[in-house]
Amino acid sequence: MSLLEAALRAASVLAAFLVLPLLVGQAEHKVMAHMQGRLGPMYAGGFHGWAQLVADGVKFVQKEDITPRAADRWVFRLAPAVALIPYLLAMATIPIHPGVAAVDVPGSLVLVLAATSVGALGTLMAGWASANKYALLGGLRAAAQLVSYELPIVLALASIAMAGGSLSLMALTQAWSPWWLLWQLPGGLVFLVAACAELQRPPFDMPVADAELVMGAWTEYTGLRFAFFLLAEYAGIVVMSLLFAVLWLGGWHGPFEGTLGWLWTLLKGFGVAVLVIWVRVAWPRLREDQLQRLAWLWLVPIALAQLLLTGAGVVMGW
Template identity: 70%
Template sequence: MAEALDIAIRLGVIVVAFLVLPLVVGQTEHKVMAHMQSRLGPMYAGGFHGWAQLIADGVKFAQKEDVIPAAADRRVFGLAPAVALVPYLVVLVVIPIGPGLLGVDLDAGLFFVLAVMGIGVLGAIMAGWASANKYSALGGMRAAAQLMSYELPLVLAASSVAMAAGTLSLPGIVEAWQWWWLPWQLIGGVVFFVAGLAELRRPPFDMPIADSEIIMGPMTEYAGMRFALFMLAEYAGIVVLSALTTVLFLGGWKGPFLSDGLGPLWTLLKVFILAFVVIWVRVSYPRLREDQLQRLAWTTLVPLALVQLALTGVVKIAIG
């Protein structure tokens, strides 16, 4: 009974975090982009610093009519937003935020996370196909091609840190992590973060939703709360990518002091710093062309990930 209650509490906390953290990141993106681009719009709703902007957006989405194209596959069309969103909730179950603070500790947690994260792109593919719109279909195909290109460097970079730690357990990787891993695994960390941005289809890797070419890609025919679910999935993906980068390459809950007591705070601080970097990159860099996107994956990120794997192997052999 006590064990079941403990599991229920853990899952409840994860669900609350899943609902709150992406909204916080979304609100932060509004404000950061407004400051960086000198836009005043997001500063009006609610008075002081536009504190009610997120509420205003929610009301706007709720009031919009839920339109489904006449030629659409209604079942697949309605299921696509959930398929895009739910994998990130599942991933959060195995991400540790502190010593012993996680939903489930899997021996092969890293493999589980990488496998589940790849499912989210199915939501974009389903939305593109089911919308009966050529722009949506093109966006879905671009999303699939982008996933296949960037999954390899993502997995290779994660494999290097798993090799260094000698385990596939996410808490085990954090426990094995040392400060000198920062320069040792730096290449892998950069490759993992960039490949993760591409899999999330965040700028400058937002070719599947290139508004100047294909409107909003797979989401072109979506409105109201269905569109809001896709937006929530995007921000949930930012949280998950930031959390995984923190766990694998930045020591998770480990900080310069009081790691045991302040572990969750260190984790959240690192996650929000990385989320800020994601927003910063969106504002700072223009969208890549499709050929540039593919070239970056195959001629830059994959070789760098292989270099990191080789370096990890050499160091592991040298230190015995």
């Protein structure tokens, strides 16, 4: 790969990283509003409030950046970057078209798992470093949630890797067949639920829980640092939605497979992102005991059963 090609790929991933989360955020504003029978943002930018997130970004830039006196200054300031940057790395490995991925490595599935796990550490760092009891409680809740829901995600992805015989996202998408929609459906449902929990999205937003913990681990953050946490959340939705689209829905496989496969991948990913938004609107926040019960009594056993079924299918040559 030439230096120019590498630079173009890096620029493309950076542009997608800046644009796609904003599109998901704008869709959340409007989709949630219509689901709840209201208009949502209507004025910023003119046409249906299309520039609302741009206006929010300008507002965050204008706000003062405050670091609490008792905070662990370096950890406090580094936490938003730790929460945001790993999703950039994860997005770079997701293929959107045959042979088209910014970073195509043999173990890209493992790389995505590692990157998304590191992203969750930003919330833990923020909770510990803020010197605030509400932030600390939010960080502790995030730690418990990470331990509980990382395992179902790993098991669901292990089933897909076993079915496709590879740890490469590109190879797994190329090996996909419509039969996977039925065969791997339980693992896909486990992945979706666990991904919402790992992203701390409602109804799994106990680490934030504004009615109980102000804003959880983000309580002491202002200005751009707070905006980075919000951007990390939307970037996480993009990464998890595209990952589900390429592994369970076939990515570029479909009517536009020949020339517009990348568009088919993005449309599938956007559909999954809308489903994640719909879950936020439709379900109330769980209690902490309900959260743990769902993970250990339902998701983990279902994921293990899916892994057993996949192993039997591979051995029998299904």
